[in-house]
Amino acid sequence: MAIKYSELVIEHFKNPHNVGTIDKPDASATEGSPACGDQLTVYLKVNPETQIIEDIKFQSYGCASNIATASIITDLAMGRTIEEAKQITWKQAADELGGLPPIKMHCSVLAVDALRSAIKNWEHKYLGKEIDDSLNKKNIVKELQKVIYGQIGVDIVSLRLLKYIGVDEKNNVLLELAIKKDDPFLADVKHEINERMEKFPKIASVKISLV
């Protein structure tokens, strides 16, 4: 079956909005890495009194949908308050683009993740909010909700593919997945999980078992 982008995705890829950097940004965040695939950096300029995002820019090392989703989330966040921008979801970003092919839904997740991380960094810097990166089941689930199963375009938690999370006293993490070993997307899911788990500074190892 042919995978096709919507006209809006093509338009945002051809002529993306808000590309570039901000000189002395109030906050920024980078998600993804060239070693794993796409990478996205979001820069913010926020009015400290009104908490309105007065300027937002992005840089993308990625495919058409990566660039298009970055373009749309910066459009959605521009002029909004920090609290409003935090409510932008990856499903909303995809919908605003007239939908994304399931295999490309992870681009929308990466874009929203970069925006939220930049906001967290801003809140940490200007409001003194702690960044909670402690290794516990709740935070692990939050990260795994960003791992998209490419065939369907939905995260592995919502799809109930994640059957068990265990964390031992030495910070080793055990995850059990209900995915067949010959599933064409298994390698990608494992890769994404490992990338997500790297966000926990205290993690010692990740073991993924198939059940």
Add this chain to the structure above:
Amino acid sequence: MSGKEVYLDSCKTSRLAPEVLDAMMPYLTDKYWYPGSFTSIGTEIAEVIEQAQETVAHSMNAKPEEITFTSGGTDANNIAILGILQANKERGRHFICSNVSHPSVLAVFQGMEKQGFEGTYISADRDGYLDLDELKAAIRPDTILAAFTHVNHILGTIQDVKAIRNILDQADHKIYLFMDSCEAYTKIPLDVRELGIDSLSISVHKFNGPKGMGILYVKKGTKIVPTQFGITRLYKLKPGAINVPGIVGTAKAVEIAFTDFDKKTERFRELQKFLYDEIMTRIPDAVLNGPPPGERSPTHLNVTFRYIEGEAIMMMLDFDNIHVETGSACSSQNLRPNYILMNTGRTHEESHGSVRFTLDRFVTKEDILKTVDALEKTAKELRRRSPLGKKEQ
């Protein structure tokens, strides 16, 4: 899309040559008959098929009876690999393949592993050349078949088939050599006797022939059993309907490819070098994948454009009606980077920004210029958007 189409993806499929369509047309319309004996219509078609087999056989120094027309390269791979493994399994159940082989070959072997056969997959160096020491070490008393991709479809690497044959011949028992020559045939000289190939597969739509046609060569005396069953009108290995127009088109495409072969090769080499030189002089941070022009397949080039992603490059070119292929994970069906680039020591990033260009007889120097113009513009724009690397102004 804008402007004249520039198609640089003949390794995936290619335009049907107008002469081939002309040759096929009578057999799609008035001469719709099957081959047969005694009748005028039957013998006419039989003679046409005999002539086609001779044309194909002559092109690779084979005998006409060693040629079977199939429904494509994959079909030929399956018939040969399954047939040889099954026919020789009393001698052993071990085969040797490579981790840089074409997926259609790997898929056959993966299927056979589920049926009790065992494989050793030898590796290749950064340029895609097979590790022949590993091949030597992989040979076992129960090895019955070695199968490799003749010209690598991603890296353009031409394997040293004679050296492979010599190593196999050092074993004290017969090891059959099968080559997937889909990307080699019509691109480099191919003499099955000189190279010592026992069986090979060819895909016809990659050299301006009709889709749905393949060529299987099986050397006379090779122990092989049929894997498909039905009415065997022409070939014991390929029963069923006979695609007469396809066979006629195949012969015509072969005839065209091998007419003035050296001159054609020289032209491809010039175009390849021109494309390579233009890219390397005009686009910074471009890295060649595979052997240098002159040593690789003359119709093949693969370049990584650093700091930018291949699907984005491919789509930007597509807007200008220029068509290429990428090894980027974003463009794959399972979000994984190209396994051949990864198995030859490249990073995810190098695979991510890789673009493959493959030429055929319809590609002109103007097409190459248009492509590099578009590439230069695309690389500049995507690098402006990228957080990686140096910025161009």
